[in-house]
Amino acid sequence: QVHLVESGGGVVQPGRSLRLSCAASGFTFSNYGMHWLRQSPGRGLEWVARIWYDGSNTYYADFGKGRFTISRDNSKNTLYLQMNSLRAEDTAVYYCARDLREVATVTPFDYWGQGTLVTVSS
């Protein structure tokens, strides 16, 4: 059974950094592209970043370019999101999610974690 568990959220001051993790189990992690998404009351659901199954390519939403870095360790079945220079508007629940299909280019997200809350506040 596919299981995604996020961790690393919390309260952080503006301008500081935070690293989120997503532990995956129940499937061959190294065969799937992975994503980070976020949701806040004011901004709805937003896609944050994407990484290919082998980590060779990454893509970012405009608000994350230059500040966020998505990465993965296939030997540990873990996805990461390094967030730097955090702003109040980055406050949200952050989800990791899996591509529907293996080794795919673009597909929807078929499994999501339960999310981890990031609050950026002084």
Next chain:
Amino acid sequence: SYVLTQPPSVSVAPGKTARISCGANNIGSISVHWYQQRPGQAPVLVIYYNDDRPSGIPERFSGSNSGNTATLTISRVEAGDEADYYCQVWDSSSDHYVFGTGTKVTVL
């Protein structure tokens, strides 16, 4: 880039049919996916590539996409269908994934 417009809310009586629209210019030319999000839970994929249904999703859920509107249809609505529903597309011009504004379905 795409801006996906959904009605904020839809109300439906049990046993009736709910239709949720997702509007954008020429959306019929791309694939649309739909997610259900119950309160306090993560989104769940209910329709992908316009009209395909993941295993475990009831046949009561169906999708269509043509022209400027994609539609999620929930037939024989049940109390458990009460949730927020989001449409989603991939914008090839920006290589970004885009979500709709969300529709809250209320079962009367």
